[in-house]
Amino acid sequence: MKRGIQSIKNVYHLLRALLANIFFGFPSRKLRVIGVTGTDGKTTTTHLIYHILCSSGKKVSMISTIFAKIGEKEYDTGFHVTTPDAILIPKYLKMAADQGQAYFVLETTSHRLDQNQLAGTQFDMAVITNITHEHLDYHKTINEYARTKMKLIQMAKIGIVNVDDKVTKEFIASHEMRSVIKTYGLKRKADYSHDFRREIPDLADFNAYNYLAAYAVCRELGVSDQDIRKACATFRLPAGRIDIVYKKDFMVIVDFAHTPNAITLILETVRKQYLRSPGRLIHVFGSAGLRDQSKRFSMGKASATYANISYITEEDYRTEDPQKIADEIGAGFGKKHYFIELDREIAIQKAISSAKPNDVVIITGKGHEKSLCRGKTEHPWDDVLITKKILKL
Structure with a gap:
């Protein structure tokens, strides 16, 4: 019964998101949008991608759990919110496009993905940090949770995934993916495997993966290895992270x-x-x-x-x-x-x-x-x- 009601709500969210994109002129088509999701580490990864692109001289905006940064201005995204309301997303995207921004980094959750609140948003690239136990009150099973997270990858031209994450690896192996898949990891063979623990003092093991995820994204966007590593050396973790x-x-x-x-x-x-x-x-x-x-x-x-x-x-x-x-x-x-x-x-x-x-x-x-x-x-x-x-x- 609850799932049936949620399905009806999802249709409402789908229409709302599409109408908002129509109203704002599908602004994501004027930007290179990078989506970031995962159970843990997505905020750090989002901020790091943003920092690297900024440090490389790119014009970039961002929405994260902590705030939205559109051009030079910060906006509060609300209480206990990762992805803002479906109408606000295309609004922020349009603001960025109107200011001549070229890139937009968007942190998102499984709830927003399941509810179709990103409908009409075009993603050039998407990255999943990891998939572990969370939100099973909503998704019921880890497989359903993984399927929802993977919707972001399916929406993007290029998907960046953590090959060391068991759930992600198994899902990719057992499902046909529409996007080009690139992998990163420190334990298994991957497209990207740079270990930032060798050059960043006291970098936590789990943050080594967040840094690597951002590295993989930015390399795929054409940023040089040297520029990424230089930017990573000056990055400060977001508020409330260690x-x-x-x-x-x-x-x-x-x-x-x-x-x-x-x-x-x-x-x-x-x-x-x-x-x-x-x-x-x-x-x-x-x-x-x-x-x-x-x-x-x-x-x-x-x-x-x-x-x-x-x-x-x-x-x-x-x-x-x-x-x-x-x-x-x-x-x-x-x-x-x-x-x-x-x-x-x-x-x-x-x-x-x-x-x-x-x-x-x-x-x-x-x-x-x-x-x-x-x-x-x-x-x-x-x-x-x-x-x-x-x-x-």
Whole structure:
């Protein structure tokens, strides 16, 4: 029944997107549009492609989870939004085309793809970072999730895929693809395999893939190897991505990681690159309400595996019971002890207060976001500012 209703809504979104493109004159046809999707890493990859193209002297605009950058002006894209409303996309594309921009980097989600909200947008190139457990409340199965992500590749002339990603590799092998497929990877044979860890200090393993994805895209766009590597050396990660807020006797990091895979990767990275003996890893996190419940156990298991101390707290619980969400996360800890503190600010305060020399406190789930949804109300929120307030910075 729910899927049937969603199918009707998808027809509405399709018509709305097409009408918007008709109204704005199908502006994507006047630009080289690069689509970026994936479970994790898409925002970093989007910003890096944008940075490389800018550094190479190209006229480029961008829409990401964090903001839209059209020419020299930034626009807020809204609360908890990756891809703006279907009408705004062609509007932003037209603004870019009218300003003489040549390239447009567009971050998008599986929801927007499934709902046909990109109908009428022409993609020269599309890249998928990875496909792991997320949004199964909506897509139901990982295969359906992968099929939806791959719609972006099918919409583009050239598709760039991570050959080291198991789900992506299996999908490409078992389906006929309309676009030209180019691969990148660090473990398997691929069209692009440059390892940026050799030249970027302290580059996280997972970010090596994001850098490589951007490298592959920009090489396909004709940017030279030298220009890409020069640009990568000056790139700063987007807000809320391995954001080191405090680094003295102990360290505090804010990161957007909010999937089991992302939490695993960021905690692994912190242990490998930032934690010094006898320091402990202290983790503050939660899981969003009215979203994929099946990932909560795995998120708890990841924290239990890599963190020494874990504080489970609120994270946009919406109209769900935050205690219920916390308990479902806690089930992933098995017999390992954890704390529940449903007030996010108090949880962060307790974690920081418990920190000793050489410890690392990492706060995940919100990253760059500027609001926290409690019930049906968006409250002003900023993990970085809250952390600085607690530390009196």
